[in-house]
Amino acid sequence: MKTQYYTATSIDGYLADEDNSLDWLFQFGEIEEIEGVNEEYSRFIDQVGALAMGSTTYEWIIEHENILENPEEWPYEILAWVFSTRELPVVDGADIHFVQGDVAPVHADMVKAADGKNIWLVGGGDLVGQFHDHDLLDEIILSVAPVTLASGAPLLPREITTPPLKLTNVQQQGDVFAVLTYDVQQSKMG
Numbered sequence: 737m738k739t740q741y742y743t744a745t746s747i748d749g750y751l752a753d754e755d756n757s758l759d760w761l762f763q764f765g766e767i768e769e770i771e772g773v774n775e776e777y778s779r780f781i782d783q784v785g786a787l788a789m790g791s792t793t794y795e796w797i798i799e800h801e802n803i804l805e806n807p808e809e810w811p812y813e814i815l816a817w818v819f820s821t822r823e824l825p826v827v828d829g830a831d832i833h834f835v836q837g838d839v840a841p842v843h844a845d846m847v848k849a850a851d852g853k854n855i856w857l858v859g860g861g862d863l864v865g866q867f868h869d870h871d872l873l874d875e876i877i878l879s880v881a882p883v884t885l886a887s888g889a890p891l892l893p894r895e896i897t898t899p900p901l902k903l904t905n906v907q908q909q910g911d912v913f914a915v916l917t918y919d920v921q922q923s924k925m926g
């Protein structure tokens with residue numbers, strides 16, 4: 737069982753632009769139609785048993801897909817945890833836990849719920865950083881899109897240098913994505 741950060745990113749390490757827009761990503765059309773994307777996503781999601789995201793990401797999904805009016809469009813069948821200090825709108829019928837504070841006890845609950853499958857940290861970057869702060873992040877899978885954004889929501893606002901990440905796989909998807917997979921080497925002693 738792994739805790740994985742799987743996301744698309746710009747070359748210069750942003751998840752979204754300053755207005756939380758993903759137009760830079762959607763300019764490539766139907767992402768699933770890019771060579772290799774569907775296969776890789778299916779392989780990934782089949783192994784996921786629980787997922788977590790921060791409130792900006794959650795609000796982006798529900799606004800972008802108009803999900804409060806069309807709750808059946810909530811994109812995940814997997815149990816989800818959403819981190820927020822605020823009361824957020826609830827999607828009818830979706831399996832979502834709203835939580836706040838220390839990520840460690842939430843991670844323990846997610847591990848139980850995932851029942852041997854992986855945990856997907858959807859983002860944003862600081863939330864993933866909070867899991868990394870507790871040595872709870874095992875793998876990072878980046879679909880690097882051929883754009884630079886110069887500013888926006890950061891991919892992973894932490895210094896991870898020693899030990900460095902370990903590059904375990906590189907895959908090209910069409911002329912759009914370089915998919916880079918890294919193992920996170922735990923820093924704690926013993």
Ligand SMILES: NC(=O)c1ccc[n+]([C@@H]2O[C@H](COP(=O)([O-])OP(=O)(O)OC[C@H]3O[C@@H](n4cnc5c(N)ncnc54)[C@H](OP(=O)(O)O)[C@@H]3O)[C@@H](O)[C@H]2O)c1
Pocket residue numbers: 743744745750751752756757761789790791792793794796797819820821822835836837838839858859860861862863866889890
């Ligand atoms: N490129 C991609 O594939 C991709 C993937 C993921 C996300 N995104 C986009 O990237 C952007 C990420 O936004 P973001 O950087 O603001 O990150 P985010 O993690 O989506 O949201 C951050 C917010 O989550 C809440 N939060 C985080 N940790 C918490 C904790 N421990 N306890 C309670 N609340 C906590 C806080 O808000 P409150 O307490 O105020 O609610 C915080 O301001 C979004 O626009 C999203 O759509 C893109």
